[in-house]
Amino acid sequence: MALKAGVSIASVSYVLNNRTDSRIGKETIDKVRKAADELNYRPNNIAKSLKTQRTFTIGLIVADIANPFFSQIARIIEDEAKKKGYTLIIGSSDENNEKFESLIELFSDRQVDGLIIAPVENSELYMEKIIRQKIPFVFIDRYLENVKASGIRINNYDISFAATEHLIAGGRKNIVLVAYNTTLPHLTERTLGFTDALKKHDLAFNDASVISVNINSIDADIDFALTTLLNDNNKPDALFFTSNKLAVSGLKNLMKRTVKIPEDIAVIAFDETEAYELFSQSVSYIRQPLAEIGKEALKQLHLKIEDPSAPVANIVVDASLHIGQTSNPKTP
Amino acid sequence: MALKAGVSIASVSYVLNNRTDSRIGKETIDKVRKAADELNYRPNNIAKSLKTQRTFTIGLIVADIANPFFSQIARIIEDEAKKKGYTLIIGSSDENNEKFESLIELFSDRQVDGLIIAPVENSELYMEKIIRQKIPFVFIDRYLENVKASGIRINNYDISFAATEHLIAGGRKNIVLVAYNTTLPHLTERTLGFTDALKKHDLAFNDASVISVNINSIDADIDFALTTLLNDNNKPDALFFTSNKLAVSGLKNLMKRTVKIPEDIAVIAFDETEAYELFSQSVSYIRQPLAEIGKEALKQLHLKIEDPSAPVANIVVDASLHIGQTSNPKTP
DNA sequence: AATATTTAGTTAAACGTTTAAGCAAATGGA
DNA sequence: TCCATTTGCTTAAACGTTTAACTAAATATT
Numbered sequence: 236m237a238l239k240a241g242v243s244i245a246s247v248s249y250v251l252n253n254r255t256d257s258r259i260g261k262e263t264i265d266k267v268r269k270a271a272d273e274l275n276y277r278p279n280n281i282a283k284s285l286k287t288q289r290t291f292t293i294g295l296i297v298a299d300i301a302n303p304f305f306s307q308i309a310r311i312i313e314d315e316a317k318k319k320g321y322t323l324i325i326g327s328s329d330e331n332n333e334k335f336e337s338l339i340e341l342f343s344d345r346q347v348d349g350l351i352i353a354p355v356e357n358s359e360l361y362m363e364k365i366i367r368q369k370i371p372f373v374f375i376d377r378y379l380e381n382v383k384a385s386g387i388r389i390n391n392y393d394i395s396f397a398a399t400e401h402l403i404a405g406g407r408k409n410i411v412l413v414a415y416n417t418t419l420p421h422l423t424e425r426t427l428g429f430t431d432a433l434k435k436h437d438l439a440f441n442d443a444s445v446i447s448v449n450i451n452s453i454d455a456d457i458d459f460a461l462t463t464l465l466n467d468n469n470k471p472d473a474l475f476f477t478s479n480k481l482a483v484s485g486l487k488n489l490m491k492r493t494v495k496i497p498e499d500i501a502v503i504a505f506d507e508t509e510a511y512e513l514f515s516q517s518v519s520y521i522r523q524p525l526a527e528i529g530k531e532a533l534k535q536l537h538l539k540i541e542d543p544s545a546p547v548a549n550i551v552v553d554a555s556l557h558i559g560q561t562s563n564p565k566t567p
Numbered sequence: 568m569a570l571k572a573g574v575s576i577a578s579v580s581y582v583l584n585n586r587t588d589s590r591i592g593k594e595t596i597d598k599v600r601k602a603a604d605e606l607n608y609r610p611n612n613i614a615k616s617l618k619t620q621r622t623f624t625i626g627l628i629v630a631d632i633a634n635p636f637f638s639q640i641a642r643i644i645e646d647e648a649k650k651k652g653y654t655l656i657i658g659s660s661d662e663n664n665e666k667f668e669s670l671i672e673l674f675s676d677r678q679v680d681g682l683i684i685a686p687v688e689n690s691e692l693y694m695e696k697i698i699r700q701k702i703p704f705v706f707i708d709r710y711l712e713n714v715k716a717s718g719i720r721i722n723n724y725d726i727s728f729a730a731t732e733h734l735i736a737g738g739r740k741n742i743v744l745v746a747y748n749t750t751l752p753h754l755t756e757r758t759l760g761f762t763d764a765l766k767k768h769d770l771a772f773n774d775a776s777v778i779s780v781n782i783n784s785i786d787a788d789i790d791f792a793l794t795t796l797l798n799d800n801n802k803p804d805a806l807f808f809t810s811n812k813l814a815v816s817g818l819k820n821l822m823k824r825t826v827k828i829p830e831d832i833a834v835i836a837f838d839e840t841e842a843y844e845l846f847s848q849s850v851s852y853i854r855q856p857l858a859e860i861g862k863e864a865l866k867q868l869h870l871k872i873e874d875p876s877a878p879v880a881n882i883v884v885d886a887s888l889h890i891g892q893t894s895n896p897k898t899p
Numbered sequence: 900a901a902t903a904t905t906t907a908g909t910t911a912a913a914c915g916t917t918t919a920a921g922c923a924a925a926t927g928g929a
Numbered sequence: 930t931c932c933a934t935t936t937g938c939t940t941a942a943a944c945g946t947t948t949a950a951c952t953a954a955a956t957a958t959t
Contacts, residue, residue, distance in 0.1 A: 243939045248917060257918090258936050281617045281678050282915030285944045290613065292656075292677075300645065303841070306638035313632065313659060322677060324624075324656050327645060345624075345654060346613050487844050509635070510842040512819050575909050580947060589948090590906055614945030617914045 240270035247271075251278060284346065292322050293536065294342030294350045296335065299327045303508045304479055304523075305353070308375070311529030312351060319537055321348070330355050330450055343370055349536045353377050356419050371539035375532045377421045378549070385539060385547050387531045389523050389554040391421050395428030397556055398475060398503050398521055403436050406565035407473035407501055410438070411464065413457065413485055414477045416447040425477045425505070443467070453484045461488055472500060472565065479506035486514060502561040517559030527552050572602035579603075583610060616678065624654050625868065626674035626682045628667065631659045635840045636811055636855075637685070640707070643861030644683060651869055653680070662687050662782055675702055681868045685709050688751050703871035707864045709753045710881070717871060717879050719863045721855050721886040723753050727760030729888055730807060730835045730853055735768050738897035739805035739833055742770070743796065745789065745817055746809045748779040757809045757837070775799070785816045793820055804832060804897065811838035818846060834893040849891030859884050 240247060242263055249257045250267040270276070284290045295312055297305035309325055316323045324347070326338040335355045342350060343365065350372035354362065362382045365372065374386030402410050412429045415422055426445065433440045446460040464471055474489075476482035482504030486496075494500050496516060504511065504520040511518035531550055538545045572579060574595055581589045582599040602608070616622045627644055629637035641657055648655045656677070658670040667687045674682060675697065682704035686694065694714045697704065706718030734742050744761045747754055758777065765772045778792040796803055806821075808814035814836030818828075826832050828848060836843065836852040843850035863882055870877045 244916080245918075245940075246938060249938090252917085254918090258938080260937055263938075277672075277676050279617075279678065279915050280676055281613055281622065282944090283917075285611075285613045285617050285915080285946090286917045288944075299642065300632070301635075301639045301642040303633070303635060303638070306635070306641075307633045309638075309657075310631065310633040310659060313657070317673075322656055322673065324654055325641075325645070327642060340609075341649075341654065344609050344612055346611065483841055483844060490845070490847070508842075509815055509840065510845045512815060513822070513842045514845040515822070515847050576946080577909065577911095577948075578907090581908095584947085586948090590908080592907055595908075611945050614914090615947075617916085617945080618947045620914075 240266045242266060288346075290346050290348055291320055292324060292345065292347045293533075294338070294345070294347040295323055295325045296328055296338050296342070296350065296352045296354075297325070298330050298353055298355070300325055301327070302480065303510075304506045304525075307507075307525050308529050311526050312533060315530050315533040319533065321533075328353075328355050332357060336361050339365055343368060349373075349540045351375050351532050351536055354379050354382075354419075356417055369543065371536060371543060373532050373535045373539065375528060377419055380420050383547055385535045385549065387528050387535065387550045387552065388421055389528075390551050391424035391554075392428040392431075394521050394554040394556065395425040395475075395477070396432045397428075398519075399429045399432035400436070401519075401556060401558065402473045402475065402501055402503060402562060403432065403438065404564070405473075405497075405501060405562060406567075408438060409469060409471045410473040410475060411444055411446060411471040412475045412477065413446045413448060413460075413481050415450055415481070417450075422477060429475060443469075448481060453480055454488070457481070457484050457488055461485075461492070465492065465494070470499075473562070474500055474502050476502070476504045479504065479508045479510075481505075482518075482520070483508065483510050486518070490515075497561050497563040498566065501563065501565070504561075507557075514561070516561045519559040519562035520557050521554050522557045523554050524552050572598045574598060620678075622678050622680055623652055624656060624677065624679045625865075626670075626677070626679040627655055627657045628660055628670050628674070628682065628684045628686075629657070630662050630685055630687070632657055633659070634812065635842075636838045636857075639839075639857050640861050643858050644865060647862050647865040651865065653865075660685075660687050664689060664693075668693050671697055675700060681705075681872045683707050683864050683868055686711050686714075686751075688749055701875065703868060703875060705864050705868045705871065707860060709751055712752050715879055717867045717881065719860050719867065719882045719884065720753055721860075722883050723756035723886075724760040724763075726853050726886040726888065727757040727807075727809070728764045729760075730851075731761045731764035732768070733851075733888060733890065734805045734807065734833055734835060734894060735764065735770065736896070737805075737829075737833060737894060738899075740770060741801060741803045742805040742807060743776055743778060743803040744807045744809065745778045745780060745792075745813050747782055747813070749782075754809060761807060775801075780813060785812055786820075789813070789816050789820055793817075793824070797824065797826070802831075805834070805894070806832055807835045809837050811836065811840045811842075813837075814850075814852070815840065815842050818850070822847075829893050829895040830898065833895065833897070836893075839889075846893070848893045851891040851894035852889050853886050854889045855886045856884050 246263055247267050249259050250264050293316060295309060300306055300309060313323050328335040328338060332355055335358055350370060352372055352374055353376045354374060359379050359381050374384055378386045378388055414426050430440055448456040474485060476485050489496060496502055504518055507522050535548055578595055579599050581591050582596050625648060627641060632638055632641060645655050660667040660670060664687055667690055682702060684704055684706055685708045691711050691713050706716055710718045710720055746758050762772055780788040806817060808817050821828060828834055836850055839854050867880055
């Protein structure tokens with residue numbers, strides 16, 4: 236390339252990077268531009284990265300890219316990253332500790348400039364490691380109690396409290412929460428918002444008030460729990476699902492049992508998914524502002540990359556309650 | 568690192584890459600291993616790539632990673648890529664020519680070892696360019712008539728023919744296809760399978776037999792077409808949607824109109840999506856073997872990367888007709 | 900004992916950039 | 930006219946690897 240233009244390698248670099256601070260004559264600029272054009276020259280980013288120690292790549296670690304919640308977020312982050320000149324590499328942890336660790340290792344080995352992470356349960360120790368490595372990162376969707384790091388999440392407690400109160404306001408007295416058996420704080424917050432709302436309204440809370448679901452056996456666990464619950468003499472009159480996967484599985488199950496929604500059981504779901512659109516009723520659900528989350532995540536990460544000493548920012552954005560027919564008030 | 572081990576840089580490289588062809592003594596090996604361990608040494612892949620001209624990165628270009636069809640495929644390819652030591656970078660074209668081109672340029676600039684591409688309409692010229700650049704690639708889902716390249720796709724014509732015949736066998740006589748207004752061959756094949764099946768069974772085919780939908784206005788186009796069709800004195804008794812997006816939009820619309828499915832109108836959809844699970848009836852749909860497609864794509868691409876002169880392979884895998892209630896036979 | 904071979908390791912070039920430093924030539928100021 | 934400054938471009942080191950080529954010591958062969 237430099238050969239073709241008849242100038243030095245350095246001049247090519249200066250011209251192509253528009254380094255006007257450096258002194259390059261108009262003629263040389265033209266020569267380089269012309270040669271670059273003719274040769275269809277494209278600089279080698281690998282070499283550039285080696286020298287500059289910047290890859291303009293960021294890693295995104297989600298639970299599963301095939302989950303609509305994460306694929307929608309990924310899409311937003313993809314667009315946002317492109318705008319800022321970053322390329323995205325994506326990995327799915329399957330909520331699995333080893334996979335999670337190996338992804339972080341992989342991305343770190345690939346010299347990503349930063350990471351956007353939906354951490355899995357009990358990954359604190361591993362996060363410490365990457366803090367020591369000084370790889371900039373931000374949390375998304377979730378966070379870890381003892382890891383001080385920037386992150387973006389929703390007002391899980393408040394919105395769950397609000398959703399529960401909405402059900403109560405509709406005359407529901409025996410509300411059951413369907414949640415994962417996890418200690419991830421963003422999910423325990425959802426449970427807490429639920430129980431606190433029950434308490435506030437003097438509604439009974441007992442062992443049967445929460446269905447605890449293992450992520451690896453969602454359908455089976457929900458089926459088993461509903462079988463027990465619905466044969467009880469004290470049937471629930473409302474179900475609150477704390478994730479899209481749980482809601483889809485639950486609604487499917489209720490359909491199979493031909494439970495009348497919302498007459499017999501009201502339903503509120505979490506997260507948005509195409510699936511709700513085909514349900515016989517419009518589904519009441521909690522909507523996370525995905526675009527805002529994605530944009531803010533990238534913004535915060537970018538800040539951290541540009542200035543590693545930037546302060547930790549924990550951003551909480553508001554989810555909204557999208558009320559449909561499945562949570563209609565109880566008819567007397 | 569070499570310093571710490573007290574050996575040369577070269578020795579470190581030989582040891583860490585298990586280059587047993589080179590002659591390294593047991594002692595040196597131990598020294599290097601120990602030092603690497605203590606320093607938590609991780610080789611710099613950027614430098615490695617610069618030297619070896621291999622990044623072990625592959626680019627995946629889909630229409631939209633937020634579309635369940637593509638996010639499911641992406642997930643499979645992600646896993647498969649990891650198994651083979653590749654990292655995946657993903658981009659969404661939005662069926663848009665410029666975005667598609669800029670993605671290819673981006674990925675090529677990032678020195679990917681290869682590309683897995685769902686090409687957009689009229690991208691032939693651009694594909695020629697990357698063939699000249701000798702970047703290995705394979706097509707997925709779609710292909711381009713005049714571009715000779717390896718690819719994996721399903722038996723679009725046959726399965727559409729079969730699906731149509733299934734509707735006909737159920738007594739449907741006025742079947743309408745809902746398809747994108749595109750010239751992408753995998754989709755025109757679907758249309759052709761449909762029309763040929765109609766012909767074979769002497770069913771009328773006219774302007775109203777195909778609803779042509781613009782990808783950017785799916786809901787509106789379907790709504791408009793259905794309004795016209797259902798007010799006709801010759802109402803359709805079956806709808807065949809040629810993609811998941813079309814099916815979801817269509818089913819939603821039919822629900823709104825409280826059309827009786829399958830009594831008044833039978834429905835067959837294309838592709839699998841979570842959404843079908845919440846429909847009031849089990850949905851009849853055409854199931855693509857996503858795992859097979861993903862695995863085969865990676866296998867073919869890997870072959871091309873290892874041996875650029877490997878022959879072009881056009882692999883056609885069989886989709887299957889998954890019959891549910893929405894295509895039940897017409898009741899007299 | 901002299902030479903050939905094997906073994907174990909090192910040296911140095913290369914990959915394709917960036918960028919500090921250097922060097923002429925041109926220009927400016929006295 | 931002489932020196933200082935500015936302008937325009939080049940040189941060369943560096944980024945962190947891989948790998949061919951080399952060296953030196955140890956061992957084998959005659």
